[in-house]
Amino acid sequence: MLTILRDSNGNIKSYAQSPLDDSNLVLGEWTETIQTTMEDYADRFRLSVVGVAGQYFSCKATGVEVIVSVQTSLSIPSVELDINGLIETIDLTNGQAYLRLSTETPGLFILQPADRQLFCAAGVGLLTVEVTPNE
Amino acid sequence: MTYPNSSDVSPSQPTASAQYNHLRRDAIYNGNTAAESVTLGDFMANYVSNFALDYLATNRIRIPYDPNLPARIMIDGFMLKQTSNIDLPVSSFSGAAAKWYIFANRSLSSTSFTLSVNTSLTAASGQRLIGECYWDGSNLLANSPFLYSAPGLPPADYDSGWFAVAYANTYNKVHQLSSIPRLFLLLHNSAADGSGISNLVGNVGPVTNSKSVIGVNATQFTIQTGNDSTNGTLLSQNGSSAAGYYRIQAWR
Numbered sequence: 001m002l003t004i005l006r007d008s009n010g011n012i013k014s015y016a017q018s019p020l021d022d023s024n025l026v027l028g029e030w031t032e033t034i035q036t037t038m039e040d041y042a043d044r045f046r047l048s049v050v051g052v053a054g055q056y057f058s059c060k061a062t063g064v065e066v067i068v069s070v071q072t073s074l075s076i077p078s079v080e081l082d083i084n085g086l087i088e089t090i091d092l093t094n095g096q097a098y099l100r101l102s103t104e105t106p107g108l109f110i111l112q113p114a115d116r117q118l119f120c121a122a123g124v125g126l127l128t129v130e131v132t133p134n135e
Numbered sequence: 136m137t138y139p140n141s142s143d144v145s146p147s148q149p150t151a152s153a154q155y156n157h158l159r160r161d162a163i164y165n166g167n168t169a170a171e172s173v174t175l176g177d178f179m180a181n182y183v184s185n186f187a188l189d190y191l192a193t194n195r196i197r198i199p200y201d202p203n204l205p206a207r208i209m210i211d212g213f214m215l216k217q218t219s220n221i222d223l224p225v226s227s228f229s230g231a232a233a234k235w236y237i238f239a240n241r242s243l244s245s246t247s248f249t250l251s252v253n254t255s256l257t258a259a260s261g262q263r264l265i266g267e268c269y270w271d272g273s274n275l276l277a278n279s280p281f282l283y284s285a286p287g288l289p290p291a292d293y294d295s296g297w298f299a300v301a302y303a304n305t306y307n308k309v310h311q312l313s314s315i316p317r318l319f320l321l322l323h324n325s326a327a328d329g330s331g332i333s334n335l336v337g338n339v340g341p342v343t344n345s346k347s348v349i350g351v352n353a354t355q356f357t358i359q360t361g362n363d364s365t366n367g368t369l370l371s372q373n374g375s376s377a378a379g380y381y382r383i384q385a386w387r
Contacts, residue, residue, distance in 0.1 A: 016297065
């Protein structure tokens with residue numbers, strides 16, 4: 001059984017697979033439980049680079065694009081992705097799409113789901129890609 | 136309970152059956168009755184003390200002898216004590232990589248015991264299962280001998296399990312220990328099932344102003360992840376993260 005923690009706006013803040021009722025529901029947070037596993041719930045929205053998710057990814061400004069994998073286990077045709085605060089609709093094929101990030105200019109890409117009530121922007125649902133100067 | 140039940144007898148004093156039975160109850164049941172106490176032998180059947188398992192080159196195991204703390208064990212009701220180092224015989228391991236189980240063995244006409252290993256964990260008559268080790272197909276892994284009776288770190292009194300985190304957030308976890316834990320760990324993993332590298336979380340970003348993320352009182356842990364989209368949940372030589380999963384383990 002999985003516990004989902006939502007903030008006062010209904011956004012999914014966290015999720016945990018623990019039999020303990022250990023949440024301190026401050027600031028209007030609330031929980032719900034569903035029958036699934038951590039792994040399956042993480043697969044609802046996963047952002048990764050070269051198979052790595054849940055970690056910061058850094059690369060040099062070589063001009064070689066960084067390819068981000070966007071995956072969901074939900075049967076939906078597209079997802080809205082928040083990239084540095086801009087919302088972009090990503091069309092999915094069999095629950096997956098690939099997003100190409102330019103590395104021409106040093107900078108930071110912060111990627112997360114735009115619909116925070118449907119998807120969790122934590123765990124493997126948030127990805128930071130930093131393009132560092134090519135020195 | 137009155138203990139002992141038996142009392143001294145004087146020379147030439149007739150000994151009544153009650154005196155014998157009191158003495159028997161004292162010896163076997165610690166002065167109690169069979170209805171309320173197991174026998175001393177049953178009580179001590181799993182006794183083992185002062186054991187240590189050392190790796191002995193090459194591909195052997197030793198129970199080192201300390202005359203002040205000799206290893207003691209009860210096997211099939213026999214009280215045994217080592218009087219010198221006890222070594223596993225050479226060439227005890229063979230075959231493919233596998234977990235091997237370590238047994239203490241009683242020998243006829245001996246007050247000490249020997250060691251043997253087997254891939255089966257079933258103890259035969261005259262044997263006590265005391266531990267395990269790992270044979271990789273060529274060698275006994277030096278740090279693999281593990282003694283079941285060793286006083287290892289017990290399971291955590293509080294274990295949050297893995298929970299998803301992101302930078303610039305606060306997470307409260309009620310531990311229900313009713314006191315400040317004496318020891319706790321905060322781990323980070325990039326995989327929801329904890330199958331990746333578990334990093335011990337110390338200070339997190341921003342790098343120029345890194346801070347610890349976790350605090351605890353007698354009620355709960357409070358975690359405040361850093362306001363840093365690159366290192367907000369983990370700042371480590373093994374990798375950094377602004378998301379991933381945390382797990383708290385605490386000991387009372």
